[in-house]
Amino acid sequence: MMLRTVPMILLPALVACGVEQRQPSVLLISIDMLRADHLSCYGYERNTTPTIDALAAEGVRFARHISSAPWTLPAHAAMFSSLPDSVHGCVDGTDNALPEGIVTLAERFQTAGYGTGGFFAGPYLHPAFGLGQGFDEYRFCVPDLAASMDGQSVGEWAGDPAAHRRSHHGVTNPGVVDAASAWLQEHGQEPFFLFVHLWDAHFDFVPPNPFDARFSDPGYEGFVDGREFFFDQRINRTMEKKDLHQLVALYDGEIMWCDAHVKRMLDLLDDLDLADDTIVAVTSDHGTEFFDHGGKGHRRTLYGEAIDIPLVIRAPGQLPAGVVVEDLSRMVDLGPTLMELSGLPPSNRFVGVSLAPLAKGEGGAPRAALSELLADQNRMRSVISGSGKLVWNEVTGDTVWFDLDRDQEERNPQRDLSQGLGPELLRALQAELRTIQLVSEQHQYPHQPIELPPALDQAIRASGYGGGEK
Ligand SMILES: [Zn+2]
Structure with a gap:
C-alpha cells in the first residue's frame, strides 16, 4: 500500500468514504554511542552495519548529522524536545530533569492519537530525567539496574561511581528488542x-x-577483553597499537551486534505487514573518543568523534531511496522531520526544522549546527557552519576554529578569529546564542543568560554581526 500523509482530522471522513488509508507509524531506533564514521554506509572500511546500509539504500542517509551534545542525557533530551541543550536545560545529570512544561515528540504523537511505547537500557533514559513524557508505556529493560536505581534519587545515583560502573556491564539488546517486539505485536495495528x-x-x-x-585478530593475546574501558588505567593514550586495535575491534563487534537487533525490528515490521506504513529512523545520541585527540570516552570534548552521528530514514512512498544528503542536519531536526512525514502539524515550540524537503532535494538545510557540553566542570559550545567549525570553551576562554574541508580530523586549530572562516563562524555562534535567548523568552523556559567574554564579544562585533554594528 502506498503511504501518503493525511492529516489525522481527515481520517474519519476517508474511512467513511471507504478509502483505505493508514496513518504512517514511526519506529525510532537510537543506538547509543555510535560514531558515524564506524558505519559501513558512512565509509568505514569494516562491514559493521549491513542492515542499516540496506535501510539507507531504501531511504535517505544524512552524511553530516550533528548531535546537540557529546553524551546521552542532553542529546536524547534534544532529540525528544527539539530544543537546544541550553533551552531544555537537561544538561548535567543531576536533579534537573526535562521540565514537564516542555512538549516532547512522544507527547505530540500521543495527542495525535498514536499509541506510544519507549524501551531503553541506558540509565540516563530513566523517567526520573523526564524523558518518559508522552509514552503510554516507557520501560527500563534491564530489571536489575532499574531496581537498583529505584531506591535512589537521581542526584544520589548520578554521583555514585559504582552505579555508573554497573550500568555499563552486560548484554542488553535482546531484552530491549524482546520488550519492544511484544509491544509492537500488541499495538502495531x-x-x-x-x-x-x-x-x-x-x-x-x-x-x-x-x-x-x-x-x-585471532592471534591477539593482550590484556584487552572489552571490560572496564573507562576505569582500566592501562587503557590510555600510550597503550600499544595491537591493544587499541583489539579495543576498537570489540566496539565494532558491538555495533554489528546492534545492527543485528535493528534487523530483528525490521523483520518484525515485515512479518506484521507494517513496513510500507512505517517510517523508520535509525540514529545515535553521540560518538566516543579512542584517543583521536588524546582522550577516551565522551562528555569531555566536542570533536567530531564525539558529536558526528548517523541518521538514516526510510519513509516508503514519501522519501526517495538511496539518497545521501551532504548538507548539515542536526539532532533537533529529527522530531520535526518525523512529525511532517507522519502528517502531524509542525510545532512552533520546536527549534528544529523538518529535513524532509532537504531529503527530496528541495533545499532547506539548517545554516548552522550548535553543540554544547555543559556537564561537570565543562562549559563548551561548538558551531558548525559551511565547512567551518568553531569551538568556544567558556571556562578557559579558548576559542578556536577548524576548516573541515582541509582539516577534517580537527588537527590544526586556528586562533585568529579575524581570518579565514573565523568571522563567519562567529556570526553563526552569535545567531545560535540569540536563538537560545529568543526561544527561552518566548516560551518562558528557564534559562541562564549566556555571557560572552569581552574578547569574544569584541571579535563578534568586529566580524560584522548585526548588519553593520561595530
Ligand atoms: Zn549515550
Whole structure:
C-alpha cells in the first residue's frame, strides 16, 4: 500500500468514504554511542552495519548529522524536545530533569492519537530525567539496574561511581528488542510511535559470540577483553597499537551486534505487514573518543568523534531511496522531520526544522549546527557552519576554529578569529546564542543568560554581526 500523509482530522471522513488509508507509524531506533564514521554506509572500511546500509539504500542517509551534545542525557533530551541543550536545560545529570512544561515528540504523537511505547537500557533514559513524557508505556529493560536505581534519587545515583560502573556491564539488546517486539505485536495495528534504545555499543565492549571475534585478530593475546574501558588505567593514550586495535575491534563487534537487533525490528515490521506504513529512523545520541585527540570516552570534548552521528530514514512512498544528503542536519531536526512525514502539524515550540524537503532535494538545510557540553566542570559550545567549525570553551576562554574541508580530523586549530572562516563562524555562534535567548523568552523556559567574554564579544562585533554594528 502506498503511504501518503493525511492529516489525522481527515481520517474519519476517508474511512467513511471507504478509502483505505493508514496513518504512517514511526519506529525510532537510537543506538547509543555510535560514531558515524564506524558505519559501513558512512565509509568505514569494516562491514559493521549491513542492515542499516540496506535501510539507507531504501531511504535517505544524512552524511553530516550533528548531535546537540557529546553524551546521552542532553542529546536524547534534544532529540525528544527539539530544543537546544541550553533551552531544555537537561544538561548535567543531576536533579534537573526535562521540565514537564516542555512538549516532547512522544507527547505530540500521543495527542495525535498514536499509541506510544519507549524501551531503553541506558540509565540516563530513566523517567526520573523526564524523558518518559508522552509514552503510554516507557520501560527500563534491564530489571536489575532499574531496581537498583529505584531506591535512589537521581542526584544520589548520578554521583555514585559504582552505579555508573554497573550500568555499563552486560548484554542488553535482546531484552530491549524482546520488550519492544511484544509491544509492537500488541499495538502495531493502530498508528504507533515506538522508540527503541540500544545500549550495547556503549562501553563495556563485550559483544556475544560470534560478534566478539568478528573483527578481532585471532592471534591477539593482550590484556584487552572489552571490560572496564573507562576505569582500566592501562587503557590510555600510550597503550600499544595491537591493544587499541583489539579495543576498537570489540566496539565494532558491538555495533554489528546492534545492527543485528535493528534487523530483528525490521523483520518484525515485515512479518506484521507494517513496513510500507512505517517510517523508520535509525540514529545515535553521540560518538566516543579512542584517543583521536588524546582522550577516551565522551562528555569531555566536542570533536567530531564525539558529536558526528548517523541518521538514516526510510519513509516508503514519501522519501526517495538511496539518497545521501551532504548538507548539515542536526539532532533537533529529527522530531520535526518525523512529525511532517507522519502528517502531524509542525510545532512552533520546536527549534528544529523538518529535513524532509532537504531529503527530496528541495533545499532547506539548517545554516548552522550548535553543540554544547555543559556537564561537570565543562562549559563548551561548538558551531558548525559551511565547512567551518568553531569551538568556544567558556571556562578557559579558548576559542578556536577548524576548516573541515582541509582539516577534517580537527588537527590544526586556528586562533585568529579575524581570518579565514573565523568571522563567519562567529556570526553563526552569535545567531545560535540569540536563538537560545529568543526561544527561552518566548516560551518562558528557564534559562541562564549566556555571557560572552569581552574578547569574544569584541571579535563578534568586529566580524560584522548585526548588519553593520561595530
Ligand atoms: Zn549515550
